Amino acid sequence: FLSLPLQAKMSRPVQARRLEGIDKNIWVDFVKLAGTYAKVNLGQGFPDFPVPDFLLEALRQALGGNHMLHQYTRAFGHPPLVNVLGQLFGKLLGRELDPMSNVMVTVGAYQALFCCFQAFVDEGDEVIIIEPFFDCYMPMVKMAGGTPVFVPLRPNAPKDGSLMSSADWQLDPAELASKFSERTKAIVVNSPNNPLGKVFSQGELELIAELCVKHDILCISDEVYEWLVYDGRQHIRIASLPGMWDRTVIIGSAGKTFSATGWKVGWTVGPDRLMRHLRTVHQNSIYHCATIGQEAVAQGFQRELTLYGKPDSYFVQLPRELQRKRDMLVQSLVAVGMKPIIPEGTYFLVADISEFKSEVPDVPDSDEPYDYIFTKWMMKNKGLAAIPLSAFFSETSGKNHTNFIRFCFAKEEATLKAAIDILQKWKEEKTS
Ligand code: PMP
Numbered sequence: 182f183l184s185l186p187l188q189a190k191m192s193r194p195v196q197a198r199r200l201e202g203i204d205k206n207i208w209v210d211f212v213k214l215a216g217t218y219a220k221v222n223l224g225q226g227f228p229d230f231p232v233p234d235f236l237l238e239a240l241r242q243a244l245g246g247n248h249m250l251h252q253y254t255r256a257f258g259h260p261p262l263v264n265v266l267g268q269l270f271g272k273l274l275g276r277e278l279d280p281m282s283n284v285m286v287t288v289g290a291y292q293a294l295f296c297c298f299q300a301f302v303d304e305g306d307e308v309i310i311i312e313p314f315f316d317c318y319m320p321m322v323k324m325a326g327g328t329p330v331f332v333p334l335r336p337n338a339p340k341d342g343s344l345m346s347s348a349d350w351q352l353d354p355a356e357l358a359s360k361f362s363e364r365t366k367a368i369v370v371n372s373p374n375n376p377l378g379k380v381f382s383q384g385e386l387e388l389i390a391e392l393c394v395k396h397d398i399l400c401i402s403d404e405v406y407e408w409l410v411y412d413g414r415q416h417i418r419i420a421s422l423p424g425m426w427d428r429t430v431i432i433g434s435a436g437k438t439f440s441a442t443g444w445k446v447g448w449t450v451g452p453d454r455l456m457r458h459l460r461t462v463h464q465n466s467i468y469h470c471a472t473i474g475q476e477a478v479a480q481g482f483q484r485e486l487t488l489y490g491k492p493d494s495y496f497v498q499l500p501r502e503l504q505r506k507r508d509m510l511v512q513s514l515v516a517v518g519m520k521p522i523i524p525e526g527t528y529f530l531v532a533d534i535s536e537f538k539s540e541v542p543d544v545p546d547s548d549e550p551y552d553y554i555f556t557k558w559m560m561k562n563k564g565l566a567a568i569p570l571s572a573f574f575s576e577t578s579g580k581n582h583t584n585f586i587r588f589c590f591a592k593e594e595a596t597l598k599a600a601i602d603i604l605q606k607w608k609e610e611k612t613s
Contacts, residue, residue, distance in 0.1 A: 199323075199324050199326070200324070202323065203319075203320035203323055203324060206316075207316065207568070207569075207572040208225070211224055211225075211556070211566070211568060212224075212225065214557060214560055214566075215560060215566035218560040218561045218564065218566075219560050219564055219565060219566035220564035220565070220599065220603070221564060221565050221566065221596060221599045221600045221603060222566040223510075223565065223566060223567055223588040223589050223590065223592065223596075223600055224556075224566035224567050224568045224587075224588075224589065225566075225568075225589065226375065226528070226529060226589045226591075227436075227442040227443075227589070227591065228440040228442070228528070228591040228592065229591075229592050229593050229596055230440065230591070230592070230593045231440075232439060232440055232441045233439060233440065233481075233495050235480075235481065235484050235495075236439050236441060236477060236478075236480075236481045239476070239477040239478075239480035239481055239484075240473070240474075240477040242477075242480070243473050243476040243477050243480070244473065250472050250473050250476050251472070251473065252472065253469055253472065254469070254472040254475065256463070256464060256468055256469050257281075257285045257286065257460055257463065257464075258280075258284060258285055258286030258448070258470075258475070259286065259470075259472055259475035259476060259479065260280075261475075261476060261479035261480075261483075262286055262446075262448075262475045262476070262478055262479040262482070263280040263281065263284040263285075263286060264280045264479075265479050265482040265483050265486060266280065266284045266286075266448055266450065266482065267279065267280030267283060267284050268280075268486060269482060269485070269486055270283075270284070270431070270450045272486075272489075273418060273421075274418060274420060274421050274426070274450075275421065276426065278450070279453070282453040282456060282457075283450060283451065283452065283453060283456060284448060284449070284450050284456075285448065285449045285456055285459055285460060285463060286446065286447070286448050286470050286475055287447040287448060287449060287463070287470065288445050288446075288447065288467055288470050289434055289436060289442075289445040289446065289447040290403065290405045290432050290433065290434035290436070290437075290447040291317065291445075291447070292447060292463075292466075292467060293430075293432040293433075293447045293448065293449045293459075294317065294318070294321055294401070294403065294432060295321055295462075295466075296449065296459045296462040296463055296466075297367075297401045297430055297432070297449070297459065298321045298322055298324070298325040298327065298401075299325050299462045299466075300455075300458035300459050300461065300462045301366060301367055301399055301401075301455075301458065302322060302325040302326065302327035302366055302367065303325075303326060303327070303366070304326035304327075305326070305327075305328070305364065306326075306327045306328070306364065306365075306366035306367075307327065307328050307329075307330045307362065307364045307365045307366065308322045308327050308328070308329055308330065308365075308366060308367050308368070308369065309330050309331075309332060309360050309361070309365060309367070309368040309369070310322070310329050310330070310331055310332075310368075310369050310575075311331075311332055311333075311334060311352065311368075311369070311370065311371070311374075312331050312332065312333045312334065312573070312574050312575060312578050313334070313374075313376055313377060313570060313573035313574050313582070314369070314371065314374075314573060314574075315371055315375045315376075315403065315573070316572060316573055318369050319575065327366070328364075329575070330360050330365070331574075331575045331577075331578060332352065332356060332357050332360045333352075333356075333574075333578055334350035334351060334352060334374075334377065334379065335350065335351060335352075335353055336349055336350050336522075337349050337350075337351065344511075344515070344520065344521060344522070344523055345520070345522045345523070345533075346522065346523045346524075346525065347374070347377045347378045347379035347380070347522055347523065347524045347525050347526075347531075348379065348380075348382070348525055349522070350377055350379055350522070351385070352385060352388070352389075354388055357388065357389070357392065358392060361392050361395075361396045361398065362396075363396075365396060365398050366398065366399060367398060367399035367400065367401055368389065368392075368393060368398060368399075368400055368401070369401045369403065370386070370389060370400055370401070370402050370403070370419055371402075371403040371404075372386070372402075372404065372416070372417075372419075372526075373404075373406040373407070373409060373410060373416065373524075373525065373526030373527045374526075374527065375405075375406065375527055375529055375573075376527075376529050376531055376568075376570060376573045376587040377522065377524065377529070377531055378522075378523075378524020378525055378526050378527040378529050378530065378531070379524070379525060379526070380410050380414050380416060380525040380526040381417070381419075382417075383417050386417055386419045386422060387422060389419065390419060390422040390423070390424065390425050393424075393425065393428060394423075394424040394425070394428075397428075398428065399428050399429070399430070399455070400419055400420075400425060400428055400429040400430070401429075401430055401432065402418070402419050402420060402429050402430065402431050402432065403432045404416070404418065404431055404432060404433055405432065405433060405434040405436070405437045405438075405447075406437055406526055406527040406528075407433065407438075408437075408438055408496045408499065408500060409437070409499070409500050409503060409526050409527050409528060410500060410525060410526040411500060411503070411504040411507065411524070411525060411526060412504070412525065414525050414526065416526070418431065420450075420451070426451075426452060427452050427454070428455075429451060429455075430449050430450070430451040430455055430456075430459070431449065431450040431451060432447065432448070432449055433447060433448050433449075433450070434446075434447045434448075435447065435448075435474075435478040435481070438496075439478065439481050439495065440499065440591070444474045444477075444478070445470075445471075445474070446470065446471075446474045446475055446478045481495075503528055503590065503591060506590045506591075506592070506594075506597055507523075507524065507528075507530060507590050509590075509597055509601065510530060510588065510590045510597060510600070510601070511523060511530070513600070513601040513604040513605065514530075514532050514588075514604065516604065516605070516608050517604045517605075517607050517608045517611070518536050518537070518608075518611070519532040519533060519534055519536070519537075520532060520533035520535075520536070521533075522585075528589055528590055528591035529587055529588065529589055529590075530587070530588045530589075530590055531570055531585050531586070531587050531588075532567075532585065532586055532587075532588065533584055533585055534551075534552065534555050534584060534585065534586055535584040537555060538551070541554060541555050541558045542558070550569065550571050550579065550580065550583035551583040551584065552569035552570055552571050552582075552583045552584065552585060552586055553569045553571070553583075555569070555586065556568065556569045556586055559586075563603055563607055564603060565600060565603045565604075567586040567587060567588050568586065568587045569583075569585075569586055569587075570582055570583075570585035570586055570587055571583050571585075573587070
């Protein structure tokens, strides 16, 4: 043994097959670029304003109170949190929930998604994903051995030339139906949708639900932006439609709900016959989520349950504030010549940048799509960061959607004003 050279390197392949083709991640590149060049970052999707006072206070109380909150709690969810989630979702869904079997706490919605794909998807199973989509669905399906099958939301520009809304991006019912087959195991529905901000209508959800029931298919319903809907719209829970409770897992996130993305507290809600398999993945992977954050989030929900529907509720105040910020950003984007697609929900806004082709110099020998080139150019030359929209499509469809970028408007007034100043100066340069 001692005669072996010290530098002896491993030569066998180390990477498991399940990692093949899923190693790229747009966030790594763009976060780095934004850090180097951007004065104002509206790319990454999280708030830069403080968490609400009541949540901070709940965390302070948890930190200084019962010392057992620094120890493990129940593996599938801290009892106060699953209890309050059971009460709230019971009320929202109009059914009695057992917090111990119908609710499970996860490390953010991300782990909830991971649990679903690992628990339900076998080698060869197909999972329908509606495009554009939150980018992790595809690699997670593949890692579980499944095959993603994509179906697009298709844009229909209003005939009168007015700005498009996220509602103008719709599924073609025949195209959607054509994707269901005996190989389909599940569909992922994300309403309100990241990146478009689309809030699926009752009719659209009924169409999906009918197909799920007809083909006996599971629904993974990512509802992390459930409280962020604007202009008086309603978020409809697909699990509340006929035949859907039994086949749906609802996914939520305290990160989005209480503007505390770094806490990574998420949850799943569903029937025990599905939840028991999520518990198996959970107990054989992370097993347990940080207790202290769960305790504070439980207190936050307790407050919201008491204030439900009242003007002081965070679930009323946050969307009102974000709608105002959405409208500020829309105005400035229009002034500079971008065509924003007005989001009905979430804190994202997609804008059409096709009018800027002549402003952005060609990059010789680049095989990057226009939206990537534009975003990098905007960061370097204007100091403003966004994210190219084609990153939210499969490789094939991404090639047809290179004229859009995504902004996040969950930002402090000062951050948004700084972005608006950049856009204003840009407009003046263009007109001078
Ligand atoms: N789903 C969607 C649609 C999201 O946008 C995000 C976060 N950007 C997540 C899930 C993950 O949420 P969390 O931070 O709670 O893991």
